[in-house]
Structures are given as C-alpha cells and as structure tokens.
Amino acid sequence: MRLTEHPIVKFKRGKEITIYFNGEPVKAYEGETVASALYAAGITTFSRSFRFHRPRGFFCAIGKCSSCMMEVDGIPNIRICKVYVRDGMKIKTQNSFPNADSDFLSILDSIVDRFYPHGSHYRKFNKPKVLRDFVTKQVRRFAGTGNPPKKAFEEKGSFEEIETDIAVVGGGPGGMSAAIYAARTGARVVLMDENPFLGGQLVKQTHRFFGSGKHRAGTRGIRIAEILSNEVGELKNIDVRFETKVFGLYNGVVGAVEKDKKLLKIKAKKIVIATGAYERTLLFENNDLPGVYGAGGVQTLMNVFGIKPGDKGLIVGSGNVGLILTYQLMQAGIDVAAIVEAMPRIGGYFVHAAKVRRLGVPIYTSHTIKRAIGDKKVEGAEIVKLDENWCEVKGSEKRIDCDFICVAIGLSPTHELLYQAGCEMKFVPELGGLVPMRTEYGETTVEGIYVAGDVAGIEEATSAMMEGRIAGLDAAIKLGYGGEEAIRLRDEVVRDLKEFREGPFGERILSGIKKVTFEKEAISVSAPEREEAISEGIE
Amino acid sequence: MSFLVRGYLEEKELPPRPSKERLKKKSVAYIECPQEIPCSPCFESCKYDAILMENINDVPIVDYEKCTGCMKCIRVCPGLAIFMLRFRNGKGYVTMPHEFLPYPKKGQKVILLNRRGEEIGEGTVTWILPPERNDKTALVTVEMDPELIFEARAFRIKGE
Ligand SMILES: Cc1cc2nc3c(=O)[nH]c(=O)nc-3n(C[C@H](O)[C@H](O)[C@H](O)COP(=O)(O)OP(=O)(O)OC[C@H]3O[C@@H](n4cnc5c(N)ncnc54)[C@H](O)[C@@H]3O)c2cc1C
Numbered sequence: 193m194r195l196t197e198h199p200i201v202k203f204k205r206g207k208e209i210t211i212y213f214n215g216e217p218v219k220a221y222e223g224e225t226v227a228s229a230l231y232a233a234g235i236t237t238f239s240r241s242f243r244f245h246r247p248r249g250f251f252c253a254i255g256k257c258s259s260c261m262m263e264v265d266g267i268p269n270i271r272i273c274k275v276y277v278r279d280g281m282k283i284k285t286q287n288s289f290p291n292a293d294s295d296f297l298s299i300l301d302s303i304v305d306r307f308y309p310h311g312s313h314y315r316k317f318n319k320p321k322v323l324r325d326f327v328t329k330q331v332r333r334f335a336g337t338g339n340p341p342k343k344a345f346e347e348k349g350s351f352e353e354i355e356t357d358i359a360v361v362g363g364g365p366g367g368m369s370a371a372i373y374a375a376r377t378g379a380r381v382v383l384m385d386e387n388p389f390l391g392g393q394l395v396k397q398t399h400r401f402f403g404s405g406k407h408r409a410g411t412r413g414i415r416i417a418e419i420l421s422n423e424v425g426e427l428k429n430i431d432v433r434f435e436t437k438v439f440g441l442y443n444g445v446v447g448a449v450e451k452d453k454k455l456l457k458i459k460a461k462k463i464v465i466a467t468g469a470y471e472r473t474l475l476f477e478n479n480d481l482p483g484v485y486g487a488g489g490v491q492t493l494m495n496v497f498g499i500k501p502g503d504k505g506l507i508v509g510s511g512n513v514g515l516i517l518t519y520q521l522m523q524a525g526i527d528v529a530a531i532v533e534a535m536p537r538i539g540g541y542f543v544h545a546a547k548v549r550r551l552g553v554p555i556y557t558s559h560t561i562k563r564a565i566g567d568k569k570v571e572g573a574e575i576v577k578l579d580e581n582w583c584e585v586k587g588s589e590k591r592i593d594c595d596f597i598c599v600a601i602g603l604s605p606t607h608e609l610l611y612q613a614g615c616e617m618k619f620v621p622e623l624g625g626l627v628p629m630r631t632e633y634g635e636t637t638v639e640g641i642y643v644a645g646d647v648a649g650i651e652e653a654t655s656a657m658m659e660g661r662i663a664g665l666d667a668a669i670k671l672g673y674g675g676e677e678a679i680r681l682r683d684e685v686v687r688d689l690k691e692f693r694e695g696p697f698g699e700r701i702l703s704g705i706k707k708v709t710f711e712k713e714a715i716s717v718s719a720p721e722r723e724e725a726i727s728e729g730i731e
Numbered sequence: 732m733s734f735l736v737r738g739y740l741e742e743k744e745l746p747p748r749p750s751k752e753r754l755k756k757k758s759v760a761y762i763e764c765p766q767e768i769p770c771s772p773c774f775e776s777c778k779y780d781a782i783l784m785e786n787i788n789d790v791p792i793v794d795y796e797k798c799t800g801c802m803k804c805i806r807v808c809p810g811l812a813i814f815m816l817r818f819r820n821g822k823g824y825v826t827m828p829h830e831f832l833p834y835p836k837k838g839q840k841v842i843l844l845n846r847r848g849e850e851i852g853e854g855t856v857t858w859i860l861p862p863e864r865n866d867k868t869a870l871v872t873v874e875m876d877p878e879l880i881f882e883a884r885a886f887r888i889k890g891e
C-alpha cells in the first residue's frame with residue numbers, strides 16, 4: 193500500500209520500527225502517523241460507533257473528526273491521525289470486543305435497539321434506584337468511548353510564559369504570511385501550529401497553483417509551503433512553536449500546549465487567528481463505512497505519507513478539490529471510476545475538469561451518491577440522477593465499482609477560538625459557515641484579534657496569503673512598527689486582493705464578505721448581539 | 732457555458748485556429764482556457780506581449796503573430812491548458828504537458844487521446860523537456876497526422 197514512485201513527490205521515510213496494534217506487531221516508518229502506518233498495513237476499521245457499534249475508518253486525517261480514536265500507550269481517546277509512531281508503541285482499539293475489526297457487540301447493539309431505542313435511557317429503568325444503577329453500569333460497559341487509564345499520569349508537565357507583540361495561531365499560508373510580514377517590520381512574533389511542520393493544507397497540494405505570479409501562481413503548493421517556511425526560518429524575530437495546540441484566548445493571553453507536555457501562556461498585544469478549515473461530510477446511506485473518506489484526508493494519506501487509499505475511487509463533488517484530487521489519484525497510479533456532481537454543471541475551474549476528462553474520467557453532473565455498498569468496507573456505490581428540483585429520478589440508479597469514496601463537498605471554517613474569544617460571528621453560506629465580523633484589515637470585533645485565510649471564509653491559498661499579509665502588517669502598524677512603508681504595502685495588498693476577487697468566481701466571496709465587513713468605529717460588542725450571533729450559529 | 736456540463740470543449744467553443752501558414756513557420760501557443768478565473772501566470776511569463784489580458788480574471792487570448800513559440804507559458808500554466816502546435820514536412824506536432832509515470836522516451840510510440848479521453852490514433856515522441864528541468868512537469872512533443880493537432884490533447888504510452 194506504500195507508494196515508492198511518484199511523478200511529483202519524493203517520499204522520505206524514516207527508520208523502520210515496530211508498533212503493536214491490538215498486540216500484533218505492525219511495521220512502520222518514523223515520520224508516519226499511527227493512522228497512516230495502520231492503513232498501510234491494510235487496517236481500515238479504526239473504531240466503532242459508540243451506540244450501534246458500526247465500523248468506522250478515518251475520515252479527515254487532520255484531527256478534526258474523531259473517528260480514528262484509539263488507546264495509545266494506555267491513554268484512551270487519542271486521535272491517531274495526529275500521533276506519530278514511536279518504536280514499541282502500543283495501540284489498541286477501544287469500545288469493542290475483542291477488537292474494532294470483529295466486534296461482537298455490534299450484534300448485541302442491533303438487538304438491544306429494538307426494545308431500548310434511542311433516548312430510552314432517560315425513561316426506562318429509572319426506578320428503583322438499584323435497578324437504575326445496575327442498568328447504567330451495564331449500558332456503560334457496552335456504549336461510550338474508551339476506558340479511563342488504569343493508573344494516574346506520572347510524567348511531569350512544565351510551564352512557560354512568553355511575552356510577545358503578535359501571536360499567530362496556525363501555520364498555513366495565511367498564518368505564515370501574517371508572521372513574515374509582521375516580523376519584517378521588526379515586530380516580535382510567536383507562530384504556533386499543531387503539526388510538526390509548517391504549511392497547513394499546502395503540504396498535500398502537489399499541483400501548480402492558480403492566481404497571479406506575484407503571489408506565486410504557477411508554483412506547486414508543496415513548494416510554496418517550503419518557500420514560506422524557509423522565509424519564516426530566516427526571520428530571527430519569529431519564534432516558531434511546532435506541535436503546539438492553542439486551546440483558548442483569554443483577554444490577550446493565548447493558552448496552548450506544546451508537544452503534549454508544556455503549558456504555554458503567551459501574552460500578546462495582537463493575535464492573528466489563521467486556523468484554516470475542516471471538511472464537511474454528506475448525508476447518504478452508509479456514509480460512515482470505512483472507505484468513505486474526506487477528500488483532504490485522502491490527500492494527506494497519499495501525498496504526505498505516500499500511502500494508497502485504495503485501488504479505485506469515486507469522487508463526490510466536482511469543485512476544485514474534487515477535480516484536483518482526481519488528478520492526484522491518477523498521478524499516484526490509482527483509478528478513478530467517476531466524479532458525481534449534484535449541480536447541473538461542474539463546480540470547479542473548467543481547466544481542472546478538462547485535465548481529468550481527457551484521461552477518460554466520466555463526470556456525472558446532476559447526479560448524487562445514494563449509498564455506499566459494503567459490510568465492513570466500501571465495495572461499491574450507488575449513484576442516482578437528480579431532476580431540476582433536486583429530486584432523485586426513479587430507476588436511474590447505477591452501481592459504481594470502487595473500493596473507496598471521497599467526499600469533496602466543501603469546507604467549514606475552524607472558527608472555535610474566535611467564538612470562544614467573544615468575536616461577533618455570523619453565519620454566511622457564501623463563506624462556508626460561521627465566520628467573524630471583521631474590518632478591511634481583518635480585525636474582528638474584539639480589538640487586537642485578527643483573522644486571515646480559510647477561517648475568515650473558505651477561499652484559496654492566494655487570498656489566504658494576501659489576508660495574512662494584510663493582518664500581519666496592520667497588527668504591526670498598530671503597534672508602531674513599519675512606518676509609512678508598511679502602510680503603503682498593506683494598502684497595496686488590499687488593492688491586489690480586490691482585483692483578485694473581481695471575476696465571476698469572486699462574486700460569491702465578495703457578496704459574503706460584504707455581509708461581515710464593518711468600519712472600525714462600529715466596534716464594541718454588547719451581550720445581546722453576541723447572543724444573537726450564537727443563536728444564528730446554532731441554526 | 733455547456734463546456735461546464737461536459738468537462739471538455741467542443742469544436743465551436745475552441746479559440747480561433749492559427750492559419751496553416753503560421754503553423755508552418757514555427758510552433759505556436761494554443762490556449763484552451765475559456766472560463767474567467769483569477770489566474771495570470773501565462774500572461775506574466777510572456778516576454779513578447781503575445782498573450783492579451785487586461786485583468787487577472789480575463790480569458791487569455793493569443794496573438795499568433797506575436798507568439799514566437801518560446802514555450803515559457805506552457806511551462807507555468809497550472810491548468811495544463813496550453814498546447815504548442817506546429818506543421819512541418821507534412822506532419823503535425825503537438826507539445827503537451829505531462830505529469831505521469833513513466834515519463835516517455837524519445838522515439839516511443841504513444842496512443843493519442845482526445846478531450847474526452849477517447850483513443851484517436853497513434854503518434855511518436857520526438858522531443859521531451861525532462862521533468863526535472865521544469866519542476867516535474869515534462870513537456871512532450873508528439874509527431875502525428877496533421878489532421879489530429881486540434882484533437883490530440885493527451886497520450887498513453889503504448890503497452891502501459
Ligand atoms: C484539494 C485542495 C486544492 C486546493 N487548490 C488550491 C489552488 O489551486 N490554489 C489556491 O490558491 N488554493 C487552493 N486550495 C485552498 C488552499 O489550500 C487553502 O485555502 C489554504 O491552505 C488556506 O490557508 P490557511 O492558512 O487559511 O489554512 P490552512 O492551510 O488550513 O492552515 C491552518 C493551520 O492551522 C493549524 N491549526 C488549526 N487550529 C489550530 C490550533 N488550535 N492550534 C494550532 N494550530 C492550529 C492547522 O493544523 C493548519 O496547519 C486548495 C485546497 C484543497 C483542500
């Protein structure tokens with residue numbers, strides 16, 4: 193399952209080591225995540241759903257969906273797509289008997305559900321108390337996720353307090369650009385990313401980028417990641433913290449955990465949030481079957497770790513992500529059975545579609561996936577035609593042979609930190625979901641907190657870089673760095689971004705941005721407004 | 732915009748063809764990029780002002796008389812939408828970007844594919860810009876029946 197040859201990427205694998213999966217030795221290479229090593233060894237069922245014990249595989253591969261949780265060295269509920277292998281590591285599937293692959297409890301659960309349906313734990317067996325206690329105990333044995341560790345955690349944690357001018361959360365193109373442009377004015381910057389590398393989404397994008405030459409169009413995403421991280425590395429006033437997850441913002445203080453061991457308290461005068469986005473899923477029968485993966489998850493597996501997701505895929509969604517993924521799968525020598533698109537026309541750029549059409553991949557517009565076929569793993573899919581009212585056309589079902597399905601229907605901003613910090617949020621479909629109100633320079637309603645990139649609205653790397661530059665520069669300017677030159681540069685990027693969005697593809701984005709942009713004077717968040725934002729978000 | 736339903740261009744949606752005389756002189760860039768998208772590396776790469784665009788979202792238009800066939804644009808186009816076309820000694824030549832393994836070798840026979848992925852004939856590889864010289868996008872010139880130069884847009888190595 194590991195790729196050895198690839199036209200674009202050269203996979204660097206570390207030392208060969210052994211990890212133990214449910215007691216069995218599994219070969220792995222240093223630098224791989226546990227999830228990718230297991231997948232390469234042919235393991236596709238990673239967990240069981242906590243009630244029905246349905247098999248689950250990975251979905252996002254970037255730590256956002258939780259469907260890969262396992263017990264790692266005695267600690268439960270670890271997302272193994274974010275944990276890197278170490279020699280001798282012990283990994284166990286949880287919430288299943290004897291293991292997630294052949295879980296007897298799945299039979300039990302389907303029977304129990306008949307007379308103990310969803311929600312009945314609130315009503316049934318409540319009295320007398322002994323009965324309730326007994327039943328609760330039994331239910332807990334069969335449902336839920338993971339068991340508490342057997343002994344207390346013994347290692348010592350540490351603590352560090354840092355003072356800086358600007359804290360940047362997220363090391364994708366948005367965050368890196370913010371850090372670079374702020375640091376160039378002389379500001380001190382702390383740049384944090386939860387991964388052991390910088391680049392965000394770029395590290396899996398092996399194709400050449402669109403956009404203007406000035407913003408590195410025509411260059412491959414993976415190279416842009418290298419160029420930007422080199423620039424970050426050269427700037428002495430950027431303190432980069434890898435494997436550092438930011439968990440909260442508290443009045444100018446950023447709370448983070450570095451390498452699972454060290455608690456960081458970062459006092460920053462300005463904060464730029466560039467946390468990117470995560471993949472959405474789609475409702476269809478069996479959409480949780482191992483083999484139904486997020487498009488980005490498949491890209492991570494294939495382009496970052498060099499592991500084949502399967503032999504033949506079906507792509508759901510013909511936006512740029514679906515089209516590019518199709519091309520990338522073929523470059524890795526993997527067949528693509530078809531692309532299905534619910535809209536009556538292709539959603540992404542025509543040229544991306546043309547690239548795969550001329551290699552013979554059919555694109556079914558006005559079609560959707562009806563169900564995934566298979567017991568424990570995808571063995572095929574059923575697709576169906578849609579009429580003008582988006583209703584299924586009876587009798588138009590068609591079976592597609594494939595062993596994996598990629599859901600490429602769009603992304604949602606990773607907005608949680610902004611929400612928690614009290615920024616005013618708004619649900620804007622054009623921007624992909626819940627996004628913060630912001631000024632022209634990316635400053636939110638909470639003074640000193642900026643946004644840039646996909647978290648401000650799903651768009652592209654080019655715009656993420658431009659937004660990053662603007663936010664980084666503006667934050668530095670407000671702190672008195674950079675002088676006239678920085679102001680001139682900031683305003684130039686603002687103009688470039690406007691021009692970039694002027695075409696038909698920018699129309700939707702612009703109409704979304706109009707809804708969330710405010711003039712600086714208007715800030716001051718009152719409690720009722722925030723409540724309104726919260727209720728809108730939940731809708 | 733029915734090409735967005737199909738995923739390929741039909742005859743009437745193609746840009747105007749360069750004249751036979753022009754195609755005989757030297758190779759010329761033919762850009763199949765019909766949609767307004769924010770993308771301009773081809774325009775920025777052209778030293779001869781042969782690609783016309785006023786705004787980053789414009790569709791590129793090639794001035795066939797100004798184009799010298801230097802191939803700067805085809806090397807950078809992220810859409811792999813540029814093809815170099817040429818007639819010589821009664822043969823047709825198409826230079827296409829290629830990013831698949833194995834990379835072909837000079838003299839190799841290939842099966843030509845049209846915009847829909849259908850096999851339309853055979854050709855012979857006559858020139859390659861090696862992938863390592865262009866960040867892994869090889870450029871491959873294939874000799875073919877001159878009738879096919881407005882049709883052939885990809886190839887498969889025979890026997891692969
Ligand atoms: C298949 C595909 C193809 C694409 N093709 C193109 C293209 O051709 N041209 C183009 O311009 N764009 C393209 N894009 C879009 C582009 O990749 C994204 O828009 C861009 O990466 C967004 O940048 P960002 O910095 O906002 O976020 P990201 O790149 O997502 O980076 C966010 C980073 O923040 C980190 N992070 C998140 N939360 C935390 C936290 N709490 N603590 C610490 N770190 C955190 C993440 O780990 C991640 O590294 C494509 C995207 C995809 C998926």
Ligand code: FES
Nearest residue numbers: 253255257258273
């Ligand atoms: S969290 Fe690991 S696959 Fe989604």
